[in-house]
Amino acid sequence: MSDTIFTRIIKGEIPCHKVYEDDRVFAFLDISPLAPGHTLVIPKEPAPTLGELSDESAAAVGRVLPRLCRAVAQATGVKDCNILQNNGAPAHQVVMHVHFHIIPKPDAAQGLGIQWPAGKLDPDSGSMMAQRITAAL
Numbered sequence: 220m221s222d223t224i225f226t227r228i229i230k231g232e233i234p235c236h237k238v239y240e241d242d243r244v245f246a247f248l249d250i251s252p253l254a255p256g257h258t259l260v261i262p263k264e265p266a267p268t269l270g271e272l273s274d275e276s277a278a279a280v281g282r283v284l285p286r287l288c289r290a291v292a293q294a295t296g297v298k299d300c301n302i303l304q305n306n307g308a309p310a311h312q313v314v315m316h317v318h319f320h321i322i323p324k325p326d327a328a329q330g331l332g333i334q335w336p337a338g339k340l341d342p343d344s345g346s347m348m349a350q351r352i353t354a355a356l
Contacts, residue, residue: 246260258287
């Protein structure tokens with residue numbers, strides 16, 4: 220995988236406002252925040268999407284994400300937030316390095332705004348899809 224802006228940040232080639240680092244995870248403030256405290260949490264492993272990330276790095280991110288959420292909430296005074304992770308350009312991923320956004324939601328005007336065009340799950344289709352996913356595991 221080629222260098223991304225995130226691998227360059229991890230290496231210290233690009234400055235950032237770091238909030239956390241351990242042997243597998245790096246977290247820093249987003250330079251284009253949707254709200255104050257908007258934080259990016261990235262594995263040091265340079266996998267482009269979550270499905271390509273090792274179990275070890277995924278577990279490391281999963282262990283630290285709740286702690287970082289609590290810290291962002293305490294620092295901003297905002298208890299509500301969105302945790303966002305996009306996989307692939309069609310899913311709005313811009314930097315091809317796995318990353319999670321912690322986006323505080325202080326009010327309706329700040330933070331993440333989303334639309335959720337919910338459909339309806341057909342029982343037969345749902346059963347077949349559940350079987351296909353289970354088989355893929």
